[in-house]
Amino acid sequence: xQNIDQPTEMTATEGAIVQINCTYQTSGFNGLFWYQQxxxxxxxxxxYNVLDxxxxxxxxxxxxxxxxxxxxxxxxxxxxKDSASYLCAVRWWNGQNFVFGPGTRLSVLP
Amino acid sequence: xxxxIQSPRHEVTEMGQEVTLRCKPISGHDYLFWxxxxxMRGLELLIYFNNNVPIDDSGMPEDRxxxxxxxxxxxxxxxxxxxxxxxxxxxxxxxxxxxxxxGYTFGSGTRLTVV
Numbered sequence: 107x108q109n110i111d112q113p114t115e116m117t118a119t120e121g122a123i124v125q126i127n128c129t130y131q132t133s134g135f136n137g138l139f140w141y142q143q144x145x146x147x148x149x150x151x152x153x154y155n156v157l158d159x160x161x162x163x164x165x166x167x168x169x170x171x172x173x174x175x176x177x178x179x180x181x182x183x184x185x186x187k188d189s190a191s192y193l194c195a196v197r198w199w200n201g202q203n204f205v206f207g208p209g210t211r212l213s214v215l216p
Numbered sequence: 217x218x219x220x221i222q223s224p225r226h227e228v229t230e231m232g233q234e235v236t237l238r239c240k241p242i243s244g245h246d247y248l249f250w251x252x253x254x255x256m257r258g259l260e261l262l263i264y265f266n267n268n269v270p271i272d273d274s275g276m277p278e279d280r281x282x283x284x285x286x287x288x289x290x291x292x293x294x295x296x297x298x299x300x301x302x303x304x305x306x307x308x309x310x311x312x313x314x315x316x317x318x319g320y321t322f323g324s325g326t327r328l329t330v331v
Contacts, residue, residue: 139316141319151321154319202266203272206251
Protein backbone atom coordinates (compact mmCIF):
# COMPACT_ATOMS: atom_id res chain seq x y z
CA UNK A 107 0.00 0.00 0.00
CA GLN A 108 0.93 3.67 0.06
CA ASN A 109 0.70 4.28 3.78
CA ILE A 110 1.81 7.62 5.11
CA ASP A 111 2.08 7.93 8.87
CA GLN A 112 2.13 11.10 10.94
CA PRO A 113 1.43 11.72 14.63
CA THR A 114 -2.16 12.79 15.11
CA GLU A 115 -1.56 15.67 17.49
CA MET A 116 1.32 17.62 19.00
CA THR A 117 1.54 20.43 21.49
CA ALA A 118 4.37 22.91 21.93
CA THR A 119 5.07 26.22 23.62
CA GLU A 120 5.43 29.59 21.94
CA GLY A 121 9.09 30.27 21.12
CA ALA A 122 10.05 26.60 21.18
CA ILE A 123 11.10 24.22 18.39
CA VAL A 124 8.93 21.33 17.22
CA GLN A 125 9.63 18.47 14.82
CA ILE A 126 6.76 16.79 12.96
CA ASN A 127 7.62 13.40 11.51
CA CYS A 128 6.30 11.62 8.43
CA THR A 129 7.05 8.06 7.35
CA TYR A 130 6.07 6.49 4.05
CA GLN A 131 6.57 3.48 1.82
CA THR A 132 9.96 3.81 0.09
CA SER A 133 9.33 1.79 -3.07
CA GLY A 134 8.88 4.10 -6.06
CA PHE A 135 9.28 7.30 -4.04
CA ASN A 136 9.36 10.39 -6.26
CA GLY A 137 8.89 13.50 -4.13
CA LEU A 138 7.40 14.81 -0.89
CA PHE A 139 5.45 17.96 -0.03
CA TRP A 140 4.68 19.60 3.29
CA TYR A 141 1.53 21.69 3.57
CA GLN A 142 0.07 23.83 6.34
CA GLN A 143 -3.69 23.98 6.84
CA UNK A 144 -5.39 26.31 9.30
CA UNK A 145 -8.82 25.28 10.49
CA UNK A 146 -11.47 26.04 7.89
CA UNK A 147 -8.94 27.07 5.27
CA UNK A 148 -7.22 25.54 2.26
CA UNK A 149 -3.82 23.83 2.52
CA UNK A 150 -0.90 26.08 1.66
CA UNK A 151 2.41 24.86 0.31
CA UNK A 152 5.43 24.89 2.63
CA UNK A 153 8.18 22.78 1.06
CA TYR A 154 9.18 20.19 -1.50
CA ASN A 155 11.87 17.50 -1.04
CA VAL A 156 13.00 14.93 -3.57
CA LEU A 157 16.68 14.53 -2.63
CA ASP A 158 18.14 13.62 0.75
CA UNK A 159 18.95 16.45 3.09
CA UNK A 160 17.61 19.56 4.68
CA UNK A 161 15.73 22.38 2.94
CA UNK A 162 15.52 25.57 4.97
CA UNK A 163 12.98 28.35 4.50
CA UNK A 164 13.07 30.88 7.27
CA UNK A 165 11.62 29.42 10.47
CA UNK A 166 10.59 26.23 8.66
CA UNK A 167 12.91 23.43 7.50
CA UNK A 168 12.14 20.09 5.93
CA UNK A 169 14.36 17.01 5.96
CA UNK A 170 14.26 13.89 3.82
CA UNK A 171 15.90 10.46 4.06
CA UNK A 172 14.84 8.40 1.06
CA UNK A 173 16.46 5.18 2.26
CA UNK A 174 14.56 5.34 5.55
CA UNK A 175 11.27 6.54 4.07
CA UNK A 176 11.33 9.41 6.53
CA UNK A 177 10.82 13.14 6.50
CA UNK A 178 10.34 15.77 9.15
CA UNK A 179 9.19 19.36 9.26
CA UNK A 180 11.04 21.51 11.78
CA UNK A 181 9.39 24.67 13.05
CA UNK A 182 11.56 27.09 15.01
CA UNK A 183 10.63 30.07 17.18
CA UNK A 184 7.04 28.90 17.33
CA UNK A 185 4.32 31.52 17.15
CA UNK A 186 0.66 31.24 18.05
CA LYS A 187 -0.22 31.52 14.37
CA ASP A 188 1.64 28.26 13.71
CA SER A 189 -1.24 26.38 15.33
CA ALA A 190 -2.55 24.41 12.36
CA SER A 191 -2.54 20.98 10.77
CA TYR A 192 0.60 19.95 8.90
CA LEU A 193 0.16 17.56 6.01
CA CYS A 194 2.84 15.41 4.46
CA ALA A 195 2.15 14.34 0.84
CA VAL A 196 4.10 11.78 -1.17
CA ARG A 197 4.31 10.95 -4.85
CA TRP A 198 5.26 7.50 -6.04
CA TRP A 199 6.54 6.38 -9.44
CA ASN A 200 5.92 8.72 -12.34
CA GLY A 201 2.42 9.87 -11.57
CA GLN A 202 1.69 13.53 -11.07
CA ASN A 203 -0.56 13.14 -8.07
CA PHE A 204 0.61 13.33 -4.48
CA VAL A 205 -1.10 11.27 -1.79
CA PHE A 206 -1.70 13.18 1.43
CA GLY A 207 -1.06 11.78 4.87
CA PRO A 208 -3.57 12.12 7.72
CA GLY A 209 -1.97 15.33 9.01
CA THR A 210 -0.63 16.40 12.40
CA ARG A 211 -2.61 18.93 14.39
CA LEU A 212 -0.17 21.27 16.15
CA SER A 213 -1.29 23.42 19.06
CA VAL A 214 1.03 26.22 20.15
CA LEU A 215 0.43 27.31 23.72
CA PRO A 216 1.45 30.64 25.29
CA UNK B 217 -3.20 36.53 -9.89
CA UNK B 218 -6.50 35.73 -8.20
CA UNK B 219 -5.45 32.19 -7.39
CA UNK B 220 -7.65 29.13 -7.79
CA ILE B 221 -11.29 30.18 -7.62
CA GLN B 222 -14.02 27.82 -6.46
CA SER B 223 -17.74 28.30 -6.25
CA PRO B 224 -19.91 28.09 -4.34
CA ARG B 225 -18.15 28.43 -0.96
CA HIS B 226 -20.98 26.65 0.80
CA GLU B 227 -23.70 24.39 -0.52
CA VAL B 228 -26.53 22.78 1.39
CA THR B 229 -28.72 20.42 -0.55
CA GLU B 230 -31.21 17.68 0.02
CA MET B 231 -30.43 14.05 -0.57
CA GLY B 232 -31.12 13.06 -4.15
CA GLN B 233 -30.46 16.47 -5.63
CA GLU B 234 -27.78 17.23 -8.19
CA VAL B 235 -24.81 19.27 -7.03
CA THR B 236 -22.31 21.04 -9.28
CA LEU B 237 -19.05 22.43 -7.96
CA ARG B 238 -16.98 24.80 -10.06
CA CYS B 239 -13.30 25.63 -10.33
CA LYS B 240 -11.20 28.13 -12.23
CA PRO B 241 -7.49 27.21 -12.09
CA ILE B 242 -4.61 29.64 -12.19
CA SER B 243 -3.96 30.78 -15.73
CA GLY B 244 -1.12 28.83 -17.31
CA HIS B 245 -1.36 25.88 -14.94
CA ASP B 246 -1.61 22.65 -16.88
CA TYR B 247 -2.71 20.36 -14.07
CA LEU B 248 -6.01 20.51 -12.19
CA PHE B 249 -6.90 18.33 -9.22
CA TRP B 250 -10.12 17.69 -7.35
CA UNK B 251 -9.76 16.62 -3.71
CA UNK B 252 -12.27 15.81 -0.99
CA UNK B 253 -11.53 16.29 2.71
CA UNK B 254 -13.36 14.71 5.64
CA UNK B 255 -12.41 14.15 9.25
CA MET B 256 -12.49 10.39 8.80
CA ARG B 257 -10.59 10.02 5.53
CA GLY B 258 -8.48 13.16 5.34
CA LEU B 259 -7.61 14.71 1.99
CA GLU B 260 -8.34 12.32 -0.88
CA LEU B 261 -7.65 12.79 -4.56
CA LEU B 262 -10.75 12.27 -6.68
CA ILE B 263 -9.51 13.02 -10.19
CA TYR B 264 -6.89 15.06 -11.99
CA PHE B 265 -6.55 16.57 -15.44
CA ASN B 266 -3.55 17.44 -17.58
CA ASN B 267 -4.19 19.92 -20.37
CA ASN B 268 -7.95 19.42 -19.91
CA VAL B 269 -7.70 15.63 -20.30
CA PRO B 270 -8.65 13.37 -17.36
CA ILE B 271 -5.57 11.34 -16.42
CA ASP B 272 -6.53 9.46 -13.28
CA ASP B 273 -10.09 9.15 -11.99
CA SER B 274 -9.48 6.12 -9.79
CA GLY B 275 -10.38 8.15 -6.72
CA MET B 276 -13.89 8.98 -7.90
CA PRO B 277 -16.10 7.14 -5.41
CA GLU B 278 -18.73 5.82 -7.78
CA ASP B 279 -20.78 6.58 -10.85
CA ARG B 280 -22.67 9.31 -9.06
CA UNK B 281 -19.55 11.48 -9.38
CA UNK B 282 -18.40 12.99 -12.66
CA UNK B 283 -15.90 15.70 -13.57
CA UNK B 284 -15.30 17.68 -16.71
CA UNK B 285 -12.79 20.22 -17.93
CA UNK B 286 -14.16 21.72 -21.15
CA UNK B 287 -11.34 24.26 -21.40
CA UNK B 288 -8.16 25.35 -19.66
CA UNK B 289 -9.93 27.83 -17.41
CA UNK B 290 -12.88 25.86 -16.08
CA UNK B 291 -13.72 22.55 -14.46
CA UNK B 292 -16.81 21.09 -12.80
CA UNK B 293 -17.40 18.28 -10.35
CA UNK B 294 -20.95 16.95 -10.38
CA UNK B 295 -22.67 14.65 -7.92
CA UNK B 296 -25.97 13.15 -9.02
CA UNK B 297 -27.79 12.05 -6.97
CA UNK B 298 -26.21 13.42 -3.81
CA UNK B 299 -26.18 11.46 -0.54
CA UNK B 300 -25.48 12.50 3.06
CA UNK B 301 -22.16 10.64 3.00
CA UNK B 302 -20.98 13.05 0.27
CA UNK B 303 -20.87 15.83 2.86
CA UNK B 304 -17.29 17.10 2.89
CA UNK B 305 -15.09 19.99 1.82
CA UNK B 306 -14.19 19.72 -1.85
CA UNK B 307 -10.96 21.40 -2.94
CA UNK B 308 -9.73 22.19 -6.40
CA UNK B 309 -5.99 22.69 -6.91
CA UNK B 310 -3.80 23.51 -9.86
CA UNK B 311 -0.10 23.35 -10.69
CA UNK B 312 2.15 24.21 -13.62
CA UNK B 313 3.67 21.62 -15.90
CA UNK B 314 7.02 20.09 -15.06
CA UNK B 315 7.79 21.60 -11.71
CA UNK B 316 7.00 20.69 -8.13
CA UNK B 317 9.07 23.42 -6.54
CA UNK B 318 6.03 25.54 -5.82
CA GLY B 319 3.62 22.72 -5.07
CA TYR B 320 -0.06 22.80 -5.75
CA THR B 321 -2.17 25.90 -5.21
CA PHE B 322 -5.50 25.09 -3.60
CA GLY B 323 -8.74 26.98 -3.90
CA SER B 324 -10.72 27.99 -0.82
CA GLY B 325 -12.89 24.91 -1.12
CA THR B 326 -16.61 24.22 -1.26
CA ARG B 327 -18.20 22.97 1.94
CA LEU B 328 -20.98 20.61 0.88
CA THR B 329 -23.69 19.49 3.27
CA VAL B 330 -26.23 16.95 2.08
CA VAL B 331 -29.23 16.59 4.38
